[in-house]
Amino acid sequence: MATSTVPAPATRTGPPSILLKTIVALTGLFFIGYLLLHMYGNLMILSGREAFDAYAHHIRTFGEPMLPEKGLLWVLRIALLASVALHIWASMSLWGRAGKARSSRYAMKRQGYGNFYAKAMRWGGLALLAFVVFHLLHFTTQTVTIGGAHASPAARVTETFGIWWGVLIYAVAMVFLGMHVLHGIWGAAMTLGLNTSLERAEKIRLTSILVTTLIVVGFLIPPFAILLGLID
Numbered sequence: 001m002a003t004s005t006v007p008a009p010a011t012r013t014g015p016p017s018i019l020l021k022t023i024v025a026l027t028g029l030f031f032i033g034y035l036l037l038h039m040y041g042n043l044m045i046l047s048g049r050e051a052f053d054a055y056a057h058h059i060r061t062f063g064e065p066m067l068p069e070k071g072l073l074w075v076l077r078i079a080l081l082a083s084v085a086l087h088i089w090a091s092m093s094l095w096g097r098a099g100k101a102r103s104s105r106y107a108m109k110r111q112g113y114g115n116f117y118a119k120a121m122r123w124g125g126l127a128l129l130a131f132v133v134f135h136l137l138h139f140t141t142q143t144v145t146i147g148g149a150h151a152s153p154a155a156r157v158t159e160t161f162g163i164w165w166g167v168l169i170y171a172v173a174m175v176f177l178g179m180h181v182l183h184g185i186w187g188a189a190m191t192l193g194l195n196t197s198l199e200r201a202e203k204i205r206l207t208s209i210l211v212t213t214l215i216v217v218g219f220l221i222p223p224f225a226i227l228l229g230l231i232d
Contacts, residue, residue, distance in 0.1 A: 017097065018191075020090040025188035027087040032181060032211065034080065039218040042157075045231060046222065049154035056153040088129070095122055121183055124176045131173040161226035170223050174216050182212040 044055040062072045137143040139156055146166045147159030160166040185208035195201050225231050 014093060017094065020094050021187075021191040023086050023090040024094070025191040027083040027090075028184045028188050030079075030083050031087070032185070032215075034076070035177075035181075035215050035219075039215060042222050043218060045154060045157055046225065049152070049158065049232070052154040052157065053152055084129075084132075088125075091122070091125060120179050121187075124180050127176045128173070128180060131176070134169075135173075157222065158226050158231065161223040164227065167223045167227045171220060174219055177219075178212050178216040181215060182208050185211060 041055060041059070045052045060070050060073060064071075134144065138146065138160070139153075142149045142156070147156075147163055150156045150159060161170075186204060189195050189204045189208075195204055222231070
């Protein structure tokens with residue numbers, strides 16, 4: 001009597017996928033919180049150059065004398081660096097596992113909407129990483145400049161966004177950011193078990209749209225206001 005052989009499941013090494021997804025979700029939510037704070041700071045330019053420079057000075061000296069100058073900034077930078085490292089590591093690990101699953105003749109390839117957003121999250125995330133590096137080289141270290149180097153943070157912002165292609169760079173980055181945040185909030189909610197009913201799913205969907213719109217529009221207001229001459 002002939003017997004059929006069922007292929008043994010492949011041995012998977014490394015942390016379980018649910019742990020990796022949880023890391024991606026939690027670090028992603030941390031990034032969203034940071035983005036909201038960063039957006040609020042950027043909007044200070046609407047109050048004028050002096051107000052923006054005063055805000056930039058305040059965050060550098062926040063907590064003195066209990067903290068050294070830029071102490072809070074360094075705490076945030078270290079936390080962000082650790083979160084970025086964890087987010088990329090977990091995301092790339094999941095990406096690699098998904099690639100191996102698709103290469104198996106027993107795996108079903110996703111089509112349409114889900115496949116599009118999976119690719120958008122992966123390649124969009126890499127594009128955002130490249131933009132973050134550019135952003136730091138531009139505004140923080142001024143290794144790269146648009147409109148020249150300036151000691152005043154407000155001058156860096158107004159000179160950059162007084163040039164159309166400077167606004168274009170940041171507008172394109174916001175498109176990638178919006179797609180990442182929109183799908184990321186939904187994915188984080190799924191991973192954390194918050195999507196427990198159709199009603200809850202609809203609330204999560206509306207929340208993701210609201211938060212994404214708030215972040216993207218909030219970040220784009222200063223560049224376009226400067227480009228249109230609404231801010232001196």
